Amino acid sequence: MPKVLISDKLSEAAVQIFRDRGVEVDFQPTLGKDPAKLAEIIGNYDGLAIRSATKATAEILSKATNLKVIGRAGIGVDNVDIPAASQKGIVVMNTPFGNSITTAEHAIAMMFAVAREIPAADASTRAGKWEKSKFMGVEITGKTLGVIGCGNIGSIVANRALGLKMKVVAYDPFLSAERAQQIGVTKVETVEELLPLADFVTLHLPKTEKTANLLNAERVKLFKKGARLINCARGGLVDEAAVAEALHSGALAGAAFDVFAVEPATENPLFDAPNVVCTPHLGASTGEAQENVALQVAEQMSDYLMDGAVSNALNAPSVTAEEAPLLKPWVEVADMLGGFAGQVTESPVTEIEIEFVGEVGKLNLKPLIASLTAAMLRPIVGEGAVNMVSAPFVARERGMKITETKKDPQGAYGSYMRLIVTTENQTRSVAGTVFSDGKPRFIQIKGIGLEAEPQQFMLYTTNSDTPGYIGALGMKLGDLGVNIATFALGRAAKGEEAIALLGVDAELSKETIAEIAALPQVRQAKALKF
Numbered sequence: 459m460p461k462v463l464i465s466d467k468l469s470e471a472a473v474q475i476f477r478d479r480g481v482e483v484d485f486q487p488t489l490g491k492d493p494a495k496l497a498e499i500i501g502n503y504d505g506l507a508i509r510s511a512t513k514a515t516a517e518i519l520s521k522a523t524n525l526k527v528i529g530r531a532g533i534g535v536d537n538v539d540i541p542a543a544s545q546k547g548i549v550v551m552n553t554p555f556g557n558s559i560t561t562a563e564h565a566i567a568m569m570f571a572v573a574r575e576i577p578a579a580d581a582s583t584r585a586g587k588w589e590k591s592k593f594m595g596v597e598i599t600g601k602t603l604g605v606i607g608c609g610n611i612g613s614i615v616a617n618r619a620l621g622l623k624m625k626v627v628a629y630d631p632f633l634s635a636e637r638a639q640q641i642g643v644t645k646v647e648t649v650e651e652l653l654p655l656a657d658f659v660t661l662h663l664p665k666t667e668k669t670a671n672l673l674n675a676e677r678v679k680l681f682k683k684g685a686r687l688i689n690c691a692r693g694g695l696v697d698e699a700a701v702a703e704a705l706h707s708g709a710l711a712g713a714a715f716d717v718f719a720v721e722p723a724t725e726n727p728l729f730d731a732p733n734v735v736c737t738p739h740l741g742a743s744t745g746e747a748q749e750n751v752a753l754q755v756a757e758q759m760s761d762y763l764m765d766g767a768v769s770n771a772l773n774a775p776s777v778t779a780e781e782a783p784l785l786k787p788w789v790e791v792a793d794m795l796g797g798f799a800g801q802v803t804e805s806p807v808t809e810i811e812i813e814f815v816g817e818v819g820k821l822n823l824k825p826l827i828a829s830l831t832a833a834m835l836r837p838i839v840g841e842g843a844v845n846m847v848s849a850p851f852v853a854r855e856r857g858m859k860i861t862e863t864k865k866d867p868q869g870a871y872g873s874y875m876r877l878i879v880t881t882e883n884q885t886r887s888v889a890g891t892v893f894s895d896g897k898p899r900f901i902q903i904k905g906i907g908l909e910a911e912p913q914q915f916m917l918y919t920t921n922s923d924t925p926g927y928i929g930a931l932g933m934k935l936g937d938l939g940v941n942i943a944t945f946a947l948g949r950a951a952k953g954e955e956a957i958a959l960l961g962v963d964a965e966l967s968k969e970t971i972a973e974i975a976a977l978p979q980v981r982q983a984k985a986l987k988f
């Protein structure tokens with residue numbers, strides 16, 4: 459009988475589901491706060507069900523000798539070391555939609571609270587002060603709400619705000635014009651454009667390497683005077699000290715925070731600032747949402763532990779036990795193609811076309827399409843913000859059309875996949891296959907043939923086909939201390955556009971990429987990670 463540990467405050471409804479499905483369960487809802495104890499006992503379990511208090515770090519996972527699945531009853535998985543889990547073959551699953559409405563409602567509640575200073579007015583009234591003239595609020599009707607991150611939660615918030623007769627502007631680099639129109643928001647192209655327009659700004663994007671400190675001290679200066687900021691997404695998206703300073707100076711009139719850079723937040727620069735409303739990461743805390751996510755995670759984990767079925771996994775494709783070995787190498791190709799496209803695409807994607815050429819077309823294509831789409835969206839929406847199941851939905855929601863075609867083989871490769879991505883500005887393609895060693899290879903980029911095995915860290919350049927480029931690139935990388943592991947080249951025709959795809963030993967910094975981009979032959983240089 460598989461054994462699951464629940465180490466966070468999940469609804470106890472989950473316990474019954476596990477038992478009904480034949481899974482033994484230990485309900486220890488405060489254990490997540492005691493990493494030493496968790497490390498001591500984690501080796502006894504096949505499954506770990508958590509919320510955000512348990513930190514599934516590489517250290518904890520190194521002790522998880524029997525662990526097969528981690529189930530996150532909620533959305534954010536920034537408390538799980540996914541690469542470490544993947545390395546140990548542990549499937550990480552979440553419940554991407556179960557608490558979206560509840561969290562959107564919390565953001566709206568926070569907006570009202572900060573507009574009318576309700577918490578402070580409540581405390582003052584109950585202290586017997588009756589300070590009627592002290593609390594002068596603002597109306598919400600007719601005001602502009604700036605939504606940064608317009609995915610599931612952001613678009614629900616926008617919908618509610620429109621119902622409150624607000625104007626809504628949204629900044630989300632991957633919100634298409636069509637989707638913006640459909641949900642009734644005005645799309646802006648930059649955070650810099652949004653901030654001076656909005657009376658209220660609300661954040662609904664994941665925290666990733668790219669979004670950390672998104673509202674830094676410089677950007678905090680761009681808010682409209684007297685604006686109010688709401689953060690129910692993730693701590694660390696905002697420079698809290700800069701926001702506190704703006705509140706003290708009166709540049710900002712209020713802030714409402716549910717999430718903090720350090721949690722549990724027992725001290726924080728915002729706590730002493732005027733007109734701040736704080737809640738202890740309560741965004742998902744309603745009976746409805748907790749019931750949804752607990753039931754869903756228990757079902758998903760039981761399905762996996764009892765039948766091997768995978769759903770809502772962040773690091774594994776959804777496949778049946780029989781299909782798994784046949785699909786595995788092609789899932790790697792799909793991940794490779796999607797990951798490549800997601801990292802090189804710079805404007806909103808409107809269409810994804812996937813061609814399955816030859817034998818691969820006979821497989822169950824759903825997990826391949828989902829895997830490719832998830833891999834493509836991940837660099838865009840953030841690790842943990844999209845998974846195999848949600849990817850097609852997320853893509854559709856963003857107005858991306860996904861089509862698939864099966865074709866007979868042509869040319870040198872008997873069976874391969876080609877991804878054709880159309881953005882608002884251009885169409886690009888990339889193709890890959892499984893080699894006789896069972897490993898994936900890129901075989902074509904932008905219609906140009908080459909053969910390259912994906913590496914953890916890669917450099918991709920497009921360049922003019924002129925003599926001396928390989929030498930210049932090699933010299934430059936050598937000067938920058940970058941060791942080349944693999945080197946593949948291709949060109950359209952003599953003297954025309956050429957491409958290079960290199961495997962390198964370490965992650966390339968922005969500075970390194972800037973130096974490479976400055977080489978006279980280079981048109982585009984990109985650091986890639988697989």
Ligand SMILES: NC(=O)c1ccc[n+]([C@@H]2O[C@H](COP(=O)([O-])OP(=O)(O)OC[C@H]3O[C@@H](n4cnc5c(N)ncnc54)[C@H](O)[C@@H]3O)[C@@H](O)[C@H]2O)c1
Nearest residue numbers: 534561607608609610611630662663664690691741742843
């Ligand atoms: N406070 C809570 O208790 C609570 C509850 C649930 C979710 N969350 C958090 O809310 C956030 C949003 O969740 P969701 O379900 O809506 O996710 P989602 O993936 O549906 O939407 C996130 C959106 O952010 C956009 N985005 C990515 N990078 C961006 C950038 N640099 N600038 C602007 N937008 C960017 C993506 O394109 C996407 O549309 C997540 O961080 C999640 O962890 C918090």
Ligand SMILES: O=C(O)[C@H](O)COP(=O)(O)O
Nearest residue numbers: 509510511532533534742
């Ligand atoms: O990402 C989420 O789902 C929310 O941040 C909720 O976190 P919680 O389950 O710890 O309340």
